[in-house]
Amino acid sequence: MDQIFYDAVGSNPIIxxxxxxxxxxxxxxxxEIQVIFILFGDVCSxxxxxKRVKDAGKVAMVHVDLISGLSPKEISVEYLEEHTEADGIISTKPSLIKKAKELGMYTVLRYFLLDSMAFENIRQQQHMVRPDFIEVLxxxxxxxxxRICGSVKTPIIAGGLITDKEDVMAALSAGAIAVSSTNHQVWKM
Structure with a gap:
């Protein structure tokens, strides 16, 4: 697999x-935006x-868990790989990440940090699943x-509630290689 996603994040850490x-x-x-996380859509769209993202010359990462009509099974990843130009997937499901890796797609394993058990899951699952990136929210x-950056070797993306330059700088200073945000003002930084 080539370095397109890694290079894109390296050139601009705003996703x-x-x-x-x-x-x-x-x-x-x-x-300046090089990577787009697609958090909507359905099996028909x-x-x-x-295609719109790819036509703009951007890296297209599909959050497979949020696409209506797709099941939480490996066949959904196969569908995306065969029927779209997606560069990779985002998912909270380790089995979907493993399938995407088998198919040569980029992978982002997303975690919601609710408690110390979530932190421990990150440490344990990174070795079994081996995602390209871990996104923490x-x-x-x-x-x-x-703390996460100090305990895992997988690059970290910080997402969720990122709203201003201070949030971006704090996440990057803490060791995240990029931030993802739905905030249009953050995209323009």
């Missing part, structure tokens, strides 16, 4: 997370959504992000 076609149009118009917890 646009989109929830509508209007969001896609706005972030595709921002040249996801191919067109991904909410991303406005620099001390926790620093």
């Amino acid at each position: 646009a997370a989109v929830k509508s076609m209007e969001d896609i149009e706005k972030c595709c118009a921002i040249e 996801i191919d067109r959504i991904v 909410p991303g406005v917890m620099p001390r926790v992000i620093k």
Whole structure:
């Protein structure tokens, strides 16, 4: 697998997370945005959504858990790989991450940090699943992000509740390699 996703995040650590076609149009118009997390769509529209992102020259990552009509099974990943131009997937389900890796897609394993058990799950599952990136939410917890970065080798993306430059800088300073945000103002930083 080549380095497209890694290079894109390296050139700009802001990832646009989109929830509508209007969001896609706005972030595709921002040249600096290189990676787009697609957080909406259904089985009938996801191919067109991904195509719009790819036509803009961006890396398209589909949050498979949020696509209506797709099941939480490995066949959904196969469908995305065969019927869209998606570069990779985002999921909270380790089995879907493993399947995407088998198919040569980029992977982001998303965790919601609710308690110390979630932190321990990150440490344990990174070795079994081996995602390309781990996304932790909410991303406005620099001390926790620093702790995770110190205990795992997988690059960390901070997402959720990132709303201003201070949030971005705090997450990056804590060791995250990028932040994902639905906030249009953050995309323009």
